[in-house]
Amino acid sequence: MTTISETLSATPVRAGQPAGGEEPVIAVRGLRKRYADLEAVRGVDLEVRRGEIFAFLGPNGAGKTTVVEILEGFRERTEGDVTVLGADPARAGGAWRDRVGVVLQESSPEPGLTVRECLELYAGYYRAPRPIDETIALVGLSGKADTPGEALSGGQRRRLDVALALVGDPELIFLDEPTTGFDPSARRAAWDVVTGLRDLGKTVFLTTHYMDEAEHLADRIAVIVDGEIVATGTPASLGGRDRMPASIRFTPPAGAGALPASLRPLAETDANGALTLRSDAPLAHVQMLAEWACAGGFDLSDLDVRRPTLEEVYLSLTTADRKDRS
């Protein structure tokens, strides 16, 4: 999106914002939330650093929304320490809200107002709002500035929501499932907006159900299951992903003969005759395969070496944990 990069280059990071490395933007220790008959959050620790995009993942009912709403100051906690931008969100007031932007999971445009009017209304709430047209351009709605909010498509409404959260020029932005229900191109456009936020020096706390979204956007990820954090890490290392075996997959041609002896215990054959090797040493194993194929005078034309996807890691984290509990 050219509009974004143009806008960004024209808008330097707000002066006076300290660089990373000091006090975290969000610090959560021993957070618990009990409802009448259920403990939705059972001792959560989290830390989000300045300027990072932090993705918070978990199945429905895992306590995700409860944690996010406590961080946003919408819910009281039962126990634990929560600091967001140096204040307790449960007690923070207007000056704190001035520095936080919230994109709710579901919210309609302001009734009867155009995109620009919605932003004018919200800009009036903040002490030092961003310029309105620039904010509209940042989310790619310049062509729709005079369109009633209620006439926008689902994806455009979401972008209006993001613009409303940005117009106060916050340091920290909560994005609750920002692309649910988007088509692939709308999702790409939204990702550009979020990446643009990082370039502005904003800290982003993101929840999503899409692993490709977390992988594309997040600097770090935490996974919550049944009210507890089961894994934290970068997209590449979450849940030991970087140490997990790779999959080497290929279909041996007819008459290829037996695999080298050392590879045989790693192999599984599927219904189509393809072999999958679970490999801790993919390079060495591929070399053995290559020697084996060269010696036999054939090729492995569909050879595929693959790391476990974030989705696989996530599913193993969320389902394994559930099995332990039941």
Next chain:
Amino acid sequence: MILLLLRLFRIVASTRPRNASARPDAPDGPGPGRVSLVLHQARYDLLGVLRDRQGRFFTMVLPLIFLVIFVGIFGNNTVGPEHVKASTYYVPGLTAMAVIAGSFVNLVISVTAQRESGVLKRRRATPVPAWVVIGGRALTAIAISAATSTVLLVVGRVAYGVQLPTSTIPAVALTIIAGSATFCVLGYAVSTAIGSEDSAQPVTQAIMLPLYFISGVFIPNPSLPQWLQDVARVFPVSHLAAALHHAYDPSVHGAGFMWSDLGVLAAWAAIGLAVALRRFAWAATAAPA
């Protein structure tokens, strides 16, 4: 009444502590002055209401249609306890309806819709103080009620020759503002009992239609059986209508304030305030997850 409304705002504002500021040197609250922020909020709320075709019809056009119909039915017969012309009776009666439609009905529908669709919660996530959002919307309702009442007054004067005694203009103005404020508070109270946008319109009509009929808005009160009059006297609609009827009565000399009726309105406002403060919510109630 205005004082009561101001107190409402102060109490609501204080329900959220705002002492733990991350920047201790920063003044609390948003940049613009507080009062100008209410006007800012009211301006955009008003735009929203005026652009809503259905709301426009029910709040601003329908009372006028009723005026034309009722005066058409009763012609120049004298009606009501004061034996005034039908038009002189129905201009203040339907002004009461206009005040209620603009304050109570329209506010209940829009506040319920905004709560259920996340608009209120999103505003709550900004630095805007609670009393600005609530006060801006109430101010919008009062402005709409006052505007529709003025239209009725002018149409009554031009089309039907209904004279408003000059001496009672302040009484009419105060009654409209006080009535509007009361029905705003009651609107906030009733909105807490309505679970969805779809049921807001039928519920408000189910409350108000019977009250219009027994409170002297549609039918002069003395034509009703005594027990219905007694029932009507409990509710605020009859007192708003009575105060307006009195001020429009050509035989009245003096300022025309009906303090007893305004007192009943104030009592209802207090009840509404108590309910609203206890039950008002910024967001739809969702299952915890």
